[in-house]
Amino acid sequence: MRILITGGAGFLGSHLCDSLIGKGHEVICLDNYFTGAKSNVAHLLGNPNFELMRWDVIDPFKVEVDQIYNLACPASPIHYQYNPIKTIKTSVMGAINVLGLAKRTGARVFQASTSEVYGDPAEGHHPQEESYWGNVNPIGIRSCYDEGKRCAETLFFDYHRKNGVDIRVIRIFNTYGPRMRPDDGRVVSNFICQALRGEPITIYGDGQQTRSFCYVSDLIRGFESLMEKEGITGPVNVGNPGEFTMLELAKSILAITGSRSEIIHQPLPQDDPKQRRPDISLAKRELGWQPEVSLEEGLRKTIPYFSEVLGG
Numbered sequence: 033m034r035i036l037i038t039g040g041a042g043f044l045g046s047h048l049c050d051s052l053i054g055k056g057h058e059v060i061c062l063d064n065y066f067t068g069a070k071s072n073v074a075h076l077l078g079n080p081n082f083e084l085m086r087w088d089v090i091d092p093f094k095v096e097v098d099q100i101y102n103l104a105c106p107a108s109p110i111h112y113q114y115n116p117i118k119t120i121k122t123s124v125m126g127a128i129n130v131l132g133l134a135k136r137t138g139a140r141v142f143q144a145s146t147s148e149v150y151g152d153p154a155e156g157h158h159p160q161e162e163s164y165w166g167n168v169n170p171i172g173i174r175s176c177y178d179e180g181k182r183c184a185e186t187l188f189f190d191y192h193r194k195n196g197v198d199i200r201v202i203r204i205f206n207t208y209g210p211r212m213r214p215d216d217g218r219v220v221s222n223f224i225c226q227a228l229r230g231e232p233i234t235i236y237g238d239g240q241q242t243r244s245f246c247y248v249s250d251l252i253r254g255f256e257s258l259m260e261k262e263g264i265t266g267p268v269n270v271g272n273p274g275e276f277t278m279l280e281l282a283k284s285i286l287a288i289t290g291s292r293s294e295i296i297h298q299p300l301p302q303d304d305p306k307q308r309r310p311d312i313s314l315a316k317r318e319l320g321w322q323p324e325v326s327l328e329e330g331l332r333k334t335i336p337y338f339s340e341v342l343g344g
């Protein structure tokens with residue numbers, strides 16, 4: 033198949049490019065390099081099945097493809113808040129452009145949605161099930177990302193109902209692994225880089241907030257399982273239900289790296305969700321998917337990557 037990946041030069045996109053090329057598909061990788069980098073896919077450049085396109089998803093594009101994975105969007109709070117209007121345009125206009133392309137070509141189209149559609153889950157909604165409509169602040173500093181992704185989901189379902197577009201919507205929970213940028217700003221890369229540099233580990237707030245961390249190879253397997261499955265639209269949660277406080281995460285990283293960095297506390301950003309854990313019953317039942325890599329194992333695979341990038 034010929035497959036378009038928007039945001040293909042980013043962290044998740046580049047792993048997806050590798051996996052699909054490995055399976056013998058032709059891949060067109062489209063990216064504006066805002067948070068991604070050519071270096072993430074440089075090893076694929078000589079491959080005749082791989083094509084790299086510098087383009088912005090907010091502008092329409094025409095390519096003939098069988099499948100589309102729409103991943104273009106900055107994912108880290110510091111990056112998506114840098115230019116919030118651009119972030120919302122990327123989600124909304126990007127969705128309209130990939131859906132228009134899918135409508136014209138008949139391609140199956142996949143949306144990388146997020147656990148952020150659940151916002152800061154209200155009481156009684158932990159873990160988060162796909163049926164939960166969420167608790168999202170529409171006017172806060174995270175809204176450009178959360179509401180952009182929610183609007184993209186709406187567009188996917190409207191194109192599906194009105195135009196018969198073949199959609200797959202996945203809700204990704206915090207994922208980490210090699211090729212995250214050291215300056216990505218998300219918690220796993222921050223803590224690992226701080227530990228390796230011997231700098232203080234910056235916990236925002238008291239560190240009792242929780243997240244559930246999925247290793248990248250598990251997630252990419254989930255992407256492909258959903259894309260290959262017939263008769264399903266999603267949304268489907270894909271994430272690792274192992275739930276950890278940020279303090280526990282910091283301590284694990286300190287233990288694995290053997291770092292003597294101290295832990296310091298900094299202010300908790302506005303609207304920071306207090307807890308997050310996926311209910312993955314649907315993914316298990318419909319896709320036969322569940323994560324295989326524990327947090328400790330995933331950290332042990334990720335730390336050497338950062339160590340190399342930081343020149344250690």
Ligand code: NAD
Nearest residue numbers: 039041042043044064065066067068088089104105206207
């Ligand atoms: P990333 O920032 O590494 O990747 C995003 C990619 O999209 C980058 O290569 C960036 O340059 C590109 N991009 C951004 N705006 C663009 C635009 N207007 N036009 C073209 N390309 C553009 O982040 P990631 O972690 O790889 O995330 C990939 C997707 O998965 C995103 O849509 C994100 O919202 C979603 N997601 C990721 C996570 C996670 O934990 N990694 C969780 C939930 C959802």
Ligand code: UDP
Nearest residue numbers: 109217218219220222234235236241278304
């Ligand atoms: N966080 C932290 N220190 C950091 C970066 C993040 O304590 O250096 C916290 C952040 O406040 C949040 C959690 O880690 O509670 C996950 O943050 P991240 O930005 O990785 O993802 P998101 O909040 O979007 O789930």
